Every structure is written in C-alpha cells, then in structure tokens.
Amino acid sequence: MKARFITLDGIDGAGKSTNLAVIQAWFEARKLPVVFTREPGGTPTGEALREILLNPETRVSLRTETLLMFAARQQHLEDVILPALQNGVNVVSDRFTDATFAYQGGGRNVPLRDIEVLENWVQGGLRPDLTFLLDVPLEVSMARIEKSREKDRFEQEQADFFTRVRRVYLDRAAANPQRYAVIDSNRDKEQVRQDIKNTLNRHFGF
Ligand code: TMP
Numbered sequence: 001m002k003a004r005f006i007t008l009d010g011i012d013g014a015g016k017s018t019n020l021a022v023i024q025a026w027f028e029a030r031k032l033p034v035v036f037t038r039e040p041g042g043t044p045t046g047e048a049l050r051e052i053l054l055n056p057e058t059r060v061s062l063r064t065e066t067l068l069m070f071a072a073r074q075q076h077l078e079d080v081i082l083p084a085l086q087n088g089v090n091v092v093s094d095r096f097t098d099a100t101f102a103y104q105g106g107g108r109n110v111p112l113r114d115i116e117v118l119e120n121w122v123q124g125g126l127r128p129d130l131t132f133l134l135d136v137p138l139e140v141s142m143a144r145i146e147k148s149r150e151k152d153r154f155e156q157e158q159a160d161f162f163t164r165v166r167r168v169y170l171d172r173a174a175a176n177p178q179r180y181a182v183i184d185s186n187r188d189k190e191q192v193r194q195d196i197k198n199t200l201n202r203h204f205g206f
Contacts, residue, residue: 003033003085004203005126007096010134011166012155013144015185015192016094019134022196023092030206035084038094039072043079046072054152066104070118073097077123096128098172103154106168107161130203132196133173134185138163 027034040050049072104110173180
C-alpha cells in the first residue's frame with residue numbers, strides 16, 4: 001500500500017489536539033506504519049525555528065516570518081517526511097503549507113503568489129494526499145484561545161486576523177474538495193470522531 005501524506009490544519013482553537021488523538025488511535029487499530037510530526041518543527045532545527053516563531057518577544061518582518069516557516073519545512077521534508085514516505089511509512093503532520101497560506105497569506109497579507117513560489121521551490125510537486133481542515137466559528141476559536149494560559153505570538157492576534165486566516169483555509173478547501181476533508185469541529189466530540197474515522201476509511205479504501 002502506498003504511504004500517504006496526511007495533514008491536519010485549521011485556525012487556533014479548532015480542536016487539533018483532540019482530533020490528532022483520534023487519527024493516532026485509527027492508525028494503531030489498523031496497525032499501519034505511521035509517523036506523527038508537526039510544523040513549524042519536526043526536526044531539531046525546525047523546533048528551534050518554532051521557538052523563535054512562536055515567541056511573543058520575536059520581532060520579524062512578514063517575509064522573514066514566511067521564509068522561516070519554509071526553512072523549517074525544508075528541513076522537515078528532507079529529514080522526516082520524504083524518507084518516511086519513501087520507506088512506505090504514512091506521515092501525519094500537525095499543520096503544513098496550508099497554514100502558511102492561511103496565516104502568512106490570509107492573516108498577514110503576504111501575497112499568495114509569493115507563497116506559491118516558495119511552495120514549489122521547497123516541495124517540488126509534493127502536496128498532501130489528504131488534509132483535514134478542522135473548522136469552528138470564530139467565536140468558538142477565540143473563546144478557546146482566551147482559555148490558554150500563555151498565548152503564543154499568533155494567538156495574541158485579534159479576531160480580524162483569524163477571520164482572514166479562516167477564510168483562506170475555507171477557500172482553499174472549496175477550490176480542491178478532492179484533497180480536503182472539512183470537519184465541522186463545533187459538534188459533539190463523538191460525531192467529529194466518527195467523521196474523521198469514516199474519512200480515513202474511505203481514503204484508504206477500507
Ligand atoms: P500550533 O502548533 O499550536 O498550531 O501553533 C503553531 C502556530 O504557528 C499556529 O498559530 C499557526 C502558526 N503557523 C503559521 O503561521 N504558519 C505556518 O506555516 C505554520 C506551519 C504554522
């Protein structure tokens with residue numbers, strides 16, 4: 001069976017952690033080889049860049065922020081994602097390039113065309129086989145962020161920023177329904193869990 005590259009994305013507070021656990025349990029039950037990883041991060045260099053990127057004290061320009069996301073991604077691809085896929089191991093990444101389009105493109109207004117150029121340079125033709133887009137209304141996301149004890153540099157942004165982030169995610173999903181599974185995560189946990197499991201079953205042909 002061909003190894004799949006699966007990503008999970010969405011605005012902050014959309015319930016990624018809970019649903020990553022659902023995906024993890026699904027892979028365990030099926031006994032399929034898989035690595036779980038995240039962005040920005042996934043390698044020692046990527047995690048160091050993550051520290052810089054999420055630290056509220058960091059002052060960076062829009063281009064620097066975008067380039068650091070892709071710098072972390074380049075290392076992540078070379079050291080983790082591509083070797084796994086080449087060895088027949090599925091990869092599940094907690095965020096990937098959709099987040100750059102949504103946060104740097106939507107949130108910060110970096111031209112989407114510039115992000116596309118970097119995407120092609122860093123990834124060549126590689127795109128996720130399946131992307132779970134967890135979606136919640138803005139008020140839900142903001143309420144969940146408010147509850148977090150220490151807000152990172154992105155979580156400190158205001159509602160209009162997250163409105164733009166969410167818009168880009170939803171636009172990308174609408175433009176490519178084959179790849180994206182948009183999950184309304186503002187529902188009963190069990191319903192969301194079933195949706196994710198059904199999507200994985202369908203995708204893998206079970
Ligand atoms: P998280 O791991 O809690 O989701 O935090 C990662 C943060 O980084 C989140 O607010 C989204 C942001 N981010 C970007 O702005 N661009 C990117 O390309 C990635 C991968 C994440």
